[in-house]
Amino acid sequence: MEKLVNKNLITLKCVLFCFLSGVGCIFPFLPVHILSVGLDRGEARLISAVAPCVAILGPAVLGCLIDKLSVGRGSTGGAPGPSGSGKLLRVVTAICLILSALFYTLLLAVPYTERHEARRPQVLFMCDAENTYVMQEICKEDMRCNSWSGVKTGVLAVSSCEYGCADDNMTWIKKPFPTTTTTTTLSPMYYTASNYTPMFNFTYDDDEEEYEAYPPHLCYQGQCLVYMAHSRRMRVPMSLESPIPPEDNTTETDAWCTYRASSPSCLVPAAKLPEFSVMQSECKPAVRCQVLDPYDEPDGVLADAECRLTIGDPSATFTTYLILRMLADIWPTAALALLGAACVIATRETSLGRGDVGRQLAFGTLGLAIFPPLAGLAAESMESPFVVPFALHAVFMLIGALILLFDSHMPLSTPEWWWHTATGVLAMPMNTVRRYGAETAAVFAVVALLGVLCSGIDAYLPWTVMEMNGTLLHVGLTMTAGALPAVPALWWAEALVDYIGHSNVFISAFTFYCLRYTGLAYTTDYTWIIVCEILEVFTMSLVWVTAVLYFRHLVPRKYTTMGQALPVIAHFCIGRCIGAIVSGMVSLSQPLESAREVYRALGVASLAAAAVYLALYHLLLAPRCAARPAPPPQHLLQACTVDGQLNGKGLNANGGSNGTYSPMRVYHEERSRKGHFRY
Template identity: 70%
Template structure:
């Protein structure tokens, strides 16, 4: 009876369990952690897109480097350090990646906190007297300084309801409500007339039968010193809006600390007509004659002089928090990505590939996936246990698992990771033919790389911002962790029998099915109104992520020459978890940036249709164009290999090609790629 559990692979299974457990403790909560340190969603989207793009440096460098350094260090001897040379090198480099992953993600906890409250729009007043024009802005909050700038700030200020009155030091008149204009007059509006000061005369707009209104005979004049002369703007009663061009100097704060005063950079004044002046002084001998105007949309007016002067309560330095988080996160993402590629190579090397064509790669990943089943909900449950440091416990759990995995790799010198010259051997150890007859190079590798990248894009469009989707639907951190559990739990038995399942279905058919399942996942998210429905969508992840990844591992195992095993396993990681994740983060960011939940659902539905179209196009292209053209022909085994072999009892001393080619034209003979 075949041994179900290979004792030599137990330590490798433990490493994969620790690695995926650490991944499950931290990656579901990284988008939420970015928000918890004070980054806004726009900054978080940028980091989520940049980090995986830079992370490809890890597998892209370490994969080829390991292959190059492993030459001559295998069982064939050479100038290396013996049979275990390349195995030790792979173990040490992978352990180093796990340690650096633990260190850099812990450094994210040291990123300084920042806090930005929603902008408040304080009241703005406008006053003008014979000494100049002033813009008054209410101080944002107690103890806060006025908005300041260097030099002059030029723009416009939209005003209305200008009127004469008496200004005072405590601004009582300025802060009083403006009177509601009468609606019985038939005076026609006259807007913002510009006159020279020498020509500024009262402008009258009225019907002949109406009595003249004293206000219309003496409208307020705001006179500004121009480049060559003095220009005056005349405000007429009932004018809807007058745009006043202003150049303001840096504000000064009043003694009361309640208002900030912005004064015009160039000389300006408002003269009060004599009849109005006499009337004001008669009512109040200490009157300071002035004109006040109501300010319209000070922060929204096009080219507004106060467009950027709205209040923002900021704690810490948002710019420093963003850049420090970006740098640390980019460096942190490199190491688990590289470790994933190296562990894939370790699985391929350690399990070998027997004459039955099955190396049990999936079983190693299945045991590791148990960590993804157990720990994400536990990490979510403990995420807010330390209020002053949210997500501290998940980060520590990640570090602990990574360090345990690294220790196993360092101290287990019996892990079977030394690559022999030939892996293609029979169950009795007799070498058979090399893989050259069935291996595809170049074009097929590039094509599968593109397919895996596209699948990674669709995965990232959902997974990168799934935490925000759960929170927007009033979910919790624990429910978010359960979403990953629901996605990983069905993957355990599927991965356990993955190689047989891939042989039966065919590699390309699995990729086609994955696009179809993405259609279902996007459709589910497009109509989800409850966080529990996200769990149903996550259950389909077994077909869109787990089975896709192991299929890519097995596919590149055959496409890439044996001496480039680490490079070959780096390719699907770069495609799916780097390039695809980057592009998907950009697309998912468009969804999360939608102004309303309904708009985001529309994008999800569009992605569902896109996935279905891709699946149909891939199905037609592969089965009706590529498969008939590129089917591998039957090739007789080398005669030198068959000499002396007669295991099938033939009388002529020949060996049946069915034994070498895994039943000749059966699935494993052509691999159904």
């Protein structure tokens, strides 16, 4: 009876189950967690873009390190040393899982900050021959005045300027402005203060009396801005010093902050104005103006002086979260590459047949389907909701690390020791790195582009779910919807990919991304989000196993770990970084509607990529790279593997199940040692 499960691979399946369960418990909730500590969406987008970029260090450095140190004495014919037995791979992977648990748990200790929406207090303006006064209501949120060091320069837009008598208590400046209608509206003009004493005639409708008057002159650095009768807007240059707070700003509810400025000053011709001819000793001639849009005026001197209530230190929160997130993302990314290499090595794929990488990933994907909604459901009932997902992540990672450390029988020996053909020929020539460099780069670019499209959805989909009145349970279910159909697909993935061909899988993925983005762009219901996530089996699961299988065949066995690090770097580092940037280009004021516009654009881009790839591959590459219909050696026809074990079932004459056409054959010598796979 055919054995479906290799007992030697049970512990590897358990490690993959723990790893993907831990990933599923935390990654769907990270976008929501960033906002929960008080950071805004702009800061969250920056973190989501920078963290995967830094995460490149994990698979790149450790992939090279493992490949270099794992070369024992196998290449010289001796027995493998400790590094050649797979111990190094197990220990380093376990360390990655432990560090992932540690750094993601530390995110719970990020200091909380809270920034309330800015309130815009009233601003008043008055000036006399000596000083200029700008007054602002004190910020009642924290009973403080907005302050700065030195002198701040800008403009203040004013209107409805009028003469009056100022007093030490600033009573007149606080009085409401009269509603006066005028028949003349003129524009302000600049004149030199030293040689200009104009007189103008103004007509007022309220008393229908004409008289000569000096319009207000607001002078700044030797230039006077003349306010004409009830001009709509006049931009006054201004230099303000730090404010003088009220004497007791802790109990005064209507206190004002006073900003002093040496300029502009007002030219007030008191001797020639009738309103100042009486009781000049008790009257301090001054000009007051109504302030227009003090916080919105371009180059405004008070543009950033709104009242803000801030709890904690937003800068410290952002910096701490960014550093911890960058350090945290390195380790699961590195672990994914190392576990991919472990699957390739442990399944013992040789020219005698195929290993079953897909079945190992299928078992691990069960954890990705089961635990995210459970973590979300538990989080909903907790006062500190994110403790449960982060704790589950740590538990699963630690369990996986313990299995790796204590299971010394996991079949992870040095690649050179298991790369054999039936004739006993050892490892392939190393010049294949140069021979297939262009093809490796092309597949790397395709996987990176698919990673961009994947991140374009996953990076901020939890925000969309929450904006549709969803809960953390609903966020977790989106992960289940994508992972559950992937289990049977991955179980038969190698045969499926071999039959379809890797390029056709990639082309199909671009097409299904178009469908996913189109659905998300027009959906207004959570149910349709789930439907779109079900399509992830075609855009993520099959794509990933195809990338693993293709790089397994393309990269020499000496570089097995680095070969599995390449798709991780392309998809989950470079692609995730660019995708987070592209999908984050939405309006902060209307995030949901703006996100739909981005989804529509990415949907069109996906369809265009599918069409270009289809045309280039089937019209240009496939005819040139078609494999010759030569059968493999006769002694290989009776051998194939099931879950890493040989059995008596034979392959067809071309090493595959889809006739003799093989668009992208891979040769590591003049003849293929792997059979004519469709890669």
